[in-house]
Amino acid sequence: MELTISGVGVRLGGRWVVDGVDATPPAGALTGLLGPNGAGKTTLLRLVAGLLPPDAGAVLVPAAPGSSERTSSDRSSSDGAPGARRTPVHTLDRRLRARRVALLEQESSATVPLTVREVVALGRIPYRSLWGTDPDDGAVLRALRAASAAHLVDRTWSTLSGGERQRVHVARALAQEPELLLLDEPTNHLDVSAQLALLAFVRDLGVTTVAALHDLNLAAAFCAHVLVLADGRLVAAGPPADVLTPPLLREVYGVDADVLVHPRTGRPVIALTGRA
Amino acid sequence: MRRTTRTGTPGADLRGDERRPPRRPPLAALVVGGLLLLVLSLLVTVTIGPAALGVGQVARVVGHHLGLVGDVPALHDAIVWDLRAPRVLTAAAVGAGLATAGAVMQSLTRNPLADPYLLGLSSGASLGAVAVLVVGVSLLLPVAAFAGAVAALVATLTLARTAGSVTPTRAVLAGLAVSQLAAAGTSFVIFWTATGDSYREILSWLLGSLAGATWPSVAIAGSALLVVGSVLLVVGGRLDAFAFGDTAAAALGIDVDRTRWTLMTLVALLTGAMVAVSGAIGFVGLILPHAVSVLTGPTHRRLLPVAALTGATFLVWADTLARTVFAPRELPVGIVTAMVGVPVFAVLLRRGRGTAWS
Numbered sequence: 064m065e066l067t068i069s070g071v072g073v074r075l076g077g078r079w080v081v082d083g084v085d086a087t088p089p090a091g092a093l094t095g096l097l098g099p100n101g102a103g104k105t106t107l108l109r110l111v112a113g114l115l116p117p118d119a120g121a122v123l124v125p126a127a128p129g130s131s132e133r134t135s136s137d138r139s140s141s142d143g144a145p146g147a148r149r150t151p152v153h154t155l156d157r158r159l160r161a162r163r164v165a166l167l168e169q170e171s172s173a174t175v176p177l178t179v180r181e182v183v184a185l186g187r188i189p190y191r192s193l194w195g196t197d198p199d200d201g202a203v204l205r206a207l208r209a210a211s212a213a214h215l216v217d218r219t220w221s222t223l224s225g226g227e228r229q230r231v232h233v234a235r236a237l238a239q240e241p242e243l244l245l246l247d248e249p250t251n252h253l254d255v256s257a258q259l260a261l262l263a264f265v266r267d268l269g270v271t272t273v274a275a276l277h278d279l280n281l282a283a284a285f286c287a288h289v290l291v292l293a294d295g296r297l298v299a300a301g302p303p304a305d306v307l308t309p310p311l312l313r314e315v316y317g318v319d320a321d322v323l324v325h326p327r328t329g330r331p332v333i334a335l336t337g338r339a
Numbered sequence: 340m341r342r343t344t345r346t347g348t349p350g351a352d353l354r355g356d357e358r359r360p361p362r363r364p365p366l367a368a369l370v371v372g373g374l375l376l377l378v379l380s381l382l383v384t385v386t387i388g389p390a391a392l393g394v395g396q397v398a399r400v401v402g403h404h405l406g407l408v409g410d411v412p413a414l415h416d417a418i419v420w421d422l423r424a425p426r427v428l429t430a431a432a433v434g435a436g437l438a439t440a441g442a443v444m445q446s447l448t449r450n451p452l453a454d455p456y457l458l459g460l461s462s463g464a465s466l467g468a469v470a471v472l473v474v475g476v477s478l479l480l481p482v483a484a485f486a487g488a489v490a491a492l493v494a495t496l497t498l499a500r501t502a503g504s505v506t507p508t509r510a511v512l513a514g515l516a517v518s519q520l521a522a523a524g525t526s527f528v529i530f531w532t533a534t535g536d537s538y539r540e541i542l543s544w545l546l547g548s549l550a551g552a553t554w555p556s557v558a559i560a561g562s563a564l565l566v567v568g569s570v571l572l573v574v575g576g577r578l579d580a581f582a583f584g585d586t587a588a589a590a591l592g593i594d595v596d597r598t599r600w601t602l603m604t605l606v607a608l609l610t611g612a613m614v615a616v617s618g619a620i621g622f623v624g625l626i627l628p629h630a631v632s633v634l635t636g637p638t639h640r641r642l643l644p645v646a647a648l649t650g651a652t653f654l655v656w657a658d659t660l661a662r663t664v665f666a667p668r669e670l671p672v673g674i675v676t677a678m679v680g681v682p683v684f685a686v687l688l689r690r691g692r693g694t695a696w697s
Contacts, residue, residue, distance in 0.1 A: 114589045162591030168590075174449045174564040175637035177670075178361060184638075188580050189592040195576040195640045219361060339545070 064163070064242035064271045065090050065148065070120030070297075071110055080106045082295040083119065087319040088273050088288055095282035095303070097307050098292035099316055104275040105169065111273060112166040123149040126226045128242065129161055138235045158316045161189035163237035169247040169275075170289065179223070183207055186238030202238055210234035210264070227256035232263070244254035246274040248283060280286045283307055283331040291315055304331050343424030364371050364634060366641050373648030380652045381431060385423045392418065405554045408466040429552035429616055430658040430672075431443045431651040432560035434623055438631075439568055440649025441624025442642055446578040448507040454625040455610040458510065458603065459517035461619035463491025464611065465545055466521045466528070468618070474531040480544075481559060481615035481621050496603065500640050504596045506585070510603065514546030541601055544609055547673030548657045556616040564610030567605050568647060574602070575639040582637070622674045622680030623650055623657075653679075 068086040072079055081103045082260040088094035109115040111122050126148040143167040149297050152160065164188070173182070183206055187197045197203075197270075207213045212230040215223065223231065229249060236244055246265070250258040258278070265272055276282045282289055283303040291299040292308060293315045299306045312320045312333065385397050391417060402408035402417040440455035446646040448457065456462075467487025471479045498513035499505045529541060543550070577598055584594045613620075627640065627650045635641040654672070657679060663670040 104605070109586070112590060114586065155595060157589075158592040160432060161590065164590075166590040168584070168586050171587055173582045174363070174444075174451065175582055175632070176362075177582060177637055180638060182582075185579060185582060185587075188577070191576065193573065326387055 065125055066111070066243060066271060066273075067123040068107075068111065069123055071107070071117045071122055072119035073106060073110060073115060074118050075106070080167075080295050081110060081117075081292075084288050084290075084292070084297045084301055085120075086297060088271065088290070091273050092267050092271065092287035093262070093285060094271075094273045095289040096273055096285035096292065097279065097289055097315075102292040103295040104292055105247055107294075108166065108247055108273065108275060111152065112164055112168070112245050113155060113160050116153045121151040122153070122244070124152045124155070124163070126150040129158075145294035158189045161239060163241055164245065165239040167232050167236050167247060167249060168217055168246040169251060171187070171232070173220055175327075177220045179212070180218060181219050181233055182220055183234045183238050186235040189239060190291065192320045202240070206234045206238035207231075209237050209268075225252045226254065226261075229253060229257070229261055233261070242271060244268070244270050244272040247271065248275050248277060249325075250276065250278065279307060279312075279333045283333060284325075307331050307333060355395055357577035358584070361636065362634075363458075363641075364581060364637050366635070366644075369635060369641070369645045370648065373645055375653070375654070377648055377652045380655050381427050384427050384655050385419060385427050385458055387659055387663060388418070388423060390414075390418050394594060400616055400646060426549055426552040426553045426658065426662075427655050428656045430549050430566045431560075432626075433549070433613045433617045434619065434654025434657075435647040435651040436564045436568065437620065438627035438646040438653070439564075439571055439643055440610045440613075442631075442639070442646045443578065443602055444572055444605050444624070445628055446581055446637075446639065447599055448511055449581065449584070450507065451509065451629065453511075454621075455606060455613075456619060456621075457519075458490045458495040458514040458607060459491040460607055460610050461494040462518040462525065462615055463494075464488040465564075465612040465619060466491075466524045468544055469525050469528050469541050472544065473537055475527055475537070481556075484615040484618075485611045487521070488607065488614055492604070492607040492611070496518075496600070505581065505599055505603070506665070507599075510599075519600065531568045539648055543671045544618040545616040546565050546671035547676070548661075548669070548671040549617050552587060552616065552660070559675035562618050567609040569611075571602070572640075572643055575643045578602070578639045578684075616674070619641075620654070620669075620676055622676040622684075623654055626680045626683050626687075627653060630683055633687075633690075659665050 066088050068084055071084045072082045074080070084107060098104055098109065106115065110117055113122065121335070140163050149334045152164065158323050180189070180203060182195070187202055187204065188280055190199065191197055204213065207216055209249070210230050210233045212227070212234050215227055215231060220228070244265070249261055253261065258281060262281055265274065286303055288301065289306050290297060291311065298315060307322060309320055309322060313320055316337050319339040321334045321336070322334045323334055325332045343550060354447045356391045382397070386392050386394055390674050396415055397419050399408050399411050400416055403411045403416065404420060437455055441453070444453040444455055444457055445451055464484040466485035467485070471483040494511065496505065496511045496516045497507040498516060502509055529538070577593055580591045580593045591593050608667070628646050631649050632642055635645045657675045658672045660668045661675045663671065
């Protein structure tokens with residue numbers, strides 16, 4: 064999805080938690096949202112998801128579903144160009160928005176004993192008729208298969224491991240058939256192998272994805288594009304190799320770091336020495 | 340064993356047998372079975388009582404009122420049609436209403452301990468009822484109880500909204516405050532004015548009783564159940580979206596604030612009508628949804644209809660026990676539901692179903 068974050072800001076409790084952020088995450092690729100705790104990553108994701116109306120600016124998405132493929136070749140097309148009509152995401156109809164944008168929260172646990180099938184079926188709620196029937200019976204299993212979680216279908220949610228839960232959450236988001244996937248620290252609590260598996264999977268989905276990440280090396284290894292937030296403002300944006308430099312890491316995170324080149328992938332590797 | 344990534348989350352260490360996929364029978368089977376059980380229970384419990392009447396005699400009386408059978412003995416007619424039939428039907432409607440209201444309330448607040456009275460409804464209804472009982476105009480009791488419940492609801496939602504949107508925690512805390520205030524008012528009225536007879540009447544009402552059920556009670560409880568219950572059945576499916584919290588529900592296209600507000604009001608109206616005819620019968624709305632969800636699972640399109648049918652059958656039998664065990668003396672049915680409900684609760688707690696109970 065062709066996504067434009069245009070001068071977006073929001074005040075919560077009298078403070079600008081997100082302040083004048085301009086960004087264009089590339090369509091069909093994984094964008095990492097970086098920044099220290101409290102930088103406004105979660106709030107920015109909620110703004111992009113359209114769940115929080117901005118106090119300034121707007122998050123613009125194509126007015127009609129699926130039009131991104133036709134316009135993605137023309138990156139410089141202006142907002143008013145025919146065929147690329149844009150609309151603020153928070154003004155979209157809720158149900159229609161939920162068919163195009165999926166958000167996975169950082170910590171989400173259920174209070175009821177759902178099975179995996181029932182959890183993934185939640186992602187079909189935006190498509191359900193008034194009587195609760197899903198027009199597409201196969202969508203739940205397709206989403207589970209896409210997330211390599213089909214073998215879990217009859218398990219009870221509470222018996223899953225952390226990595227399995229995250230896969231099922233992703234399947235739930237995929238069941239929404241989104242054009243834009245928003246993930247808030249999806250690798251939290253996962254072991255190293257599960258972290259790599261999840262990010263590789265998300266990167267290869269081909270869906271425009273913005274993921275808030277804490278681990279700079281994971282972001283450097285998997286993201287096509289990174290956005291760096293500090294105190295609610297965007298301080299840098301671009302490919303990881305251009306953005307993640309020792310001066311930026313010192314300024315934003317207050318750490319002393321060297322940026323090396325990975326001997327096999329050629330991607331940046333951040334070696335931390337200590338606090339700056 | 341498969342390689343797993345432990346997270347230290349509660350629920351990840353459940354016993355081996357918890358890993359089996361839960362059995363979920365088809366909804367149609369549960370509804371048909373529940374309906375048969377309910378109809379059978381209604382027929383059987385009408386025959387139970389101090390005057391021994393067989394199913395045949397009961398059927399003749401019912402047939403007489405449907406214009407199918409000629410004359411029946413006047414005494415049989417009085418017992419079946421004037422006393423027992425309105426009572427078992429009221430019990431069924433109230434049981435169904437409370438179980439449905441409890442299930443919706445538990446999902447709306449994401450709190451397994453929520454019940455239909457959470458928003459201070461029963462305390463508000465009690466205050467209204469007690470106020471007319473001490474004055475001695477028991478004819479107005481349902482009206483006063485319903486007015487009390489609605490006043491409590493308005494107070495709770497107003498209080499909960501003063502701080503912004505109605506979050507589950509705010510609703511529960513506001514309900515607690517309103518409930519305490521109404522309870523204090525009730526105690527005050529009882530302490531100040533009640534004497535011997537009216538005291539027993541008040542106590543029986545506070546514990547919940549179907550002894551006063553008449554055909555108007557059936558009409559009140561039944562129509563509230565039909566109207567509000569059918570709306571809840573249709574929109575209740577949206578409650579599934581709340582399983583992972585408010586933000587997840589919003590991301591699934593649910594208008595969280597409006598849905599919570601609407602459903603709470605509907606539940607309150609349903610509960611208010613039930614409390615108006617029977618007093619505050621406890622434990623049905625708390626226990627039944629949990630017990631039923633063992634079979635149906637927590638999705639609401641399955642849970643709500645089965646909970647309603649089971650709640651109806653449960654209260655019909657609980658009330659039959661209440662009026663027969665110590666006959667000719669009657670127990671308030673609230674005592675029976677608590678005595679049956681607590682052991683059921685203990686069993687469910689032992690099973691430790693999923694994260695909500697761990």
